[in-house]
Amino acid sequence: MGRLSRDASRRAADPHRQRPPPVSYPSVQRGRGPLRGHRRGAHLGTPPPAPAAADLTSCPLACEHPLPQQCSPLARKSVMQKNAGTQAFDDELRKLLASRHAIIYVQTYEEERLERALDSLAARAFSQPIPFVTWSVTEGLCFADEEPLPNTNEPLAALDAVLTHPKTALFFFRDLHRHYEDPQVVRRLRDVYRALRRSYKALFLSGPELRIPRELEKEVIVIDLPMPTMEELDEVFQEVAGGMKGLAVELGEHYDKLLRGSLGLTEDEARGAFTKLLVGKRSVGPSIIDRLYEEKRQIVRKEGILDFIPPRISLDDIGGLENLKDWLRQRLGFFTREAKDFGLEPPKGLLVTGISGCGKSMAVQAISSYWQMPLIRLDMNRIYAALAGTPERTLERAIQIAEAIAPCVLWIDEIETALVGTDGEGASLATRIFSSFLTWMQEKQQMVFVAATANEIDQLPPELLRKGRFDQIFFVDLPTQSERYDILAVHLAKHNVPNPDDFDLLSISKSTTNFNGAELAELVKTAMYLAFDQGRAVTNKDLYRAMSQIVPLATTMSERIKEIKRWADTRAIKAND
Ligand SMILES: Nc1ncnc2c1ncn2[C@@H]1O[C@H](COP(=O)(O)OP(=O)(O)OP(=O)(O)O)[C@@H](O)[C@H]1O
Ligand SMILES: [Mg+2]
Structure with missing residues (x-):
């Protein structure tokens, strides 16, 4: 109790x-x-x-x-x-x-x-x-x-x-x-x-x-009032389970996981979720944890500020970006108690900037599955829409939920859209929200790893980039030739074409300079359609035909890309090898 x-x-x-x-x-x-x-x-x-x-x-x-x-x-x-x-x-x-x-x-x-x-x-x-x-x-x-x-x-x-x-x-x-x-x-x-x-x-x-x-x-x-602790949630679970006659709870070592998964819920929400999971059952095992996540996703979504993102993308789904992957690999154990006892501070966050369609959002999603931490996405526009009263309160509420769920990855996609482009009253609100956010980032003790992505990087306020905020700023460039090879291979495998040696990917990767990851993914998809249309397996020829149908964005935006690269040269390290 x-x-x-x-x-x-x-x-x-x-x-x-x-x-x-x-x-x-x-x-x-x-x-x-x-x-x-x-x-x-x-x-x-x-x-x-x-x-x-x-x-x-x-x-x-x-x-x-x-x-x-x-x-x-x-x-x-x-x-x-x-x-x-x-x-x-x-x-x-x-x-x-x-x-x-x-x-x-x-x-x-x-x-x-x-x-x-x-x-x-x-x-x-x-x-x-x-x-x-x-x-x-x-x-x-x-x-x-x-x-x-x-x-x-x-x-x-x-x-x-x-x-x-x-x-x-x-x-x-x-x-x-x-x-x-x-x-x-x-x-x-x-x-x-x-x-x-x-x-x-x-x-x-x-x-x-x-x-x-x-x-x-x-x-x-x-x-x-902080959100209920695991001890309090334990008490709620015991109370709910105790009220169901004849129910056998067979969770063993998974019980902790269940409680950890419930962090971030109010007591009433947890009671409601547990009741829903247990009612009418004779016994419950570890499978209820997935159902609990689903319940929690619904509850958190209902509040409308944060989204739970299921762990769908792994590091292996990303072609290239080896420097960024290495950074993540090196920090795999940093959130453990051993690391803490050793005197290591858990990383605060990562800012992934760069060219559109090159895997920034993918990379953030892969962090959570690689580090095995829940991923929650914070949409800054919802903060301004003040779903929990005032924008300040909405941000506080989002942070409160994230801290209760910690350790977790808090994903803020396209952070610059929330910070720039406003004027007048909107600008002063954005400044207030932004400075509250920065203060929190600087001082946070909970293991909430902030993973932000940004496209319009030259518009990012300098305070965001100062040391002490993010542990590292990565710049994701257009993929190199060998990265293009890997991206094509990853996407072929995703479409059940597992053997890249069946294709001349070397030559296709050489012919696709300026293609970003999204365009390479599109290339493979288009080739699959062409083959399917003719009722046969995909061939090299399909890949070439698909390639000829795509005009890479980078070709039309070369000036802008040069600017972005110039900015990143002195401020970020390269995510690509
Ligand atoms: N490095 C990569 N490896 C594999 N697929 C990739 C890679 N980069 C991009 N893609 C493909 O392109 C799609 C878009 O990638 P993603 O959303 O991560 O790009 P982004 O950099 O966040 O773009 P934006 O700036 O437009 O948000 C992915 O869903 C994936 O299919
Ligand atoms: Mg993105």
Whole structure:
């Protein structure tokens, strides 16, 4: 059983749970305490009178707490990356309570899970359990296991009750944002902020996207609830499987894989997926893992930000690009625990630039199958379409899912389309999104390998190319003669023509200067059609005929290709041998 629900059941059985013993918060006195020096005036507004040294010895929190570092969404992200996981979330909240952060906004889709976490926190964060109090417009203020406080359904009345409540408590207000049009509510919320930061009471708000009144933007601290950990998913699986009588779970060593495959799902999504996989079965074996991936693909797709790409392309499907392949081979073991123990940092990412149709997107797809990590594609246009509220939130959500799935490859195809060509408001949004993304790339601790591709490479902003962002920038050129040979052979084999020696590929590869990989693939396909049309196997002649029907793009774009090559000469290393 995982931590959260263990706590929940423990608390249910705990007599203190019913009636928490009174805990008074320390009286506010003027003076300088050790916490004071850490406060950020700019963020918190006028600092409250700091508790006297004597007050701190009577601090009701159970342990010593350094102050949190975050105050902006960007700072918040970096903190959460360093401390990903539910334990880190719990630690972070303790620090926030210790430093008397009055209003804390937790960004999450998982309200119920958050409430359980807060309930558990209220039981443990202080030297004695304190009440966890919820509010909703339908129920009013509810102390656990007690009748709702009368006349507190209206947000104003509820906030008043928070203000006047004499004891330390954690308050969680559901959907308060629905009442922000009322100036009195906003005013009262500001009063609550001012009053609560002199106490150890705290007010929590939450939602999938950040919604706080403008007047409180500087005061409210924002943190993310991390996605469920493997331990929590284990608990959900056990709960679902345990509820199905007579079901034999025969996963053995694959169980870990199943849980790892579920990372990135919310608790409810995982519960739904497990139920779907197990319902009506007498026994389940490793084959459910593939079905789980399919379920997950559907769920993640429904959210609309990321796509799961099935592992369809291997390194062997790519003709040439030997330098790039070698780079990948050398780093095969870099994501393992052994590499970490050895002191190796996992690679951060790769930028594959170059000429259209030469295998950039293929190469990225092959990384994931070669390194055996899931591949998820991030479409920057969907970020701007703000599918999860605001573009910033959508990017954060995408990163959150990717980090929960880590180790994984995050593929951003044609990254330049998202970064250039906008002006006015669009440009400033693109700059904001882009700088959040770069900060994340620079600081990320999770094993999310970013594989980006770009065509219009001379338009890429220099910040993207700076050291520390991508481990390597590769330039994919038009294939050389021997690469053309390999590409033709790969595509013949793909069409069930496995023996390249049956053809004069040497001479065809010599005659196809300027052909890119896509055109060579097209050449083979056209030859196959010609042969099929005449009801016979493909011949050399078909290949030649097909060749004569294709005008390579590079011939018409020679100037542009020269420019691209000039750019790449000094900035990238060649993917081709
Ligand atoms: N090196 C290669 N080996 C085998 N096939 C290739 C290679 N390069 C390209 N192809 C073929 O061309 C198609 C297009 O390749 P891919 O999409 O990877 O190119 P790209 O460089 O990403 O192009 P674009 O810049 O237009 O997105 C592939 O599906 C494949 O059939
Ligand atoms: Mg591509």
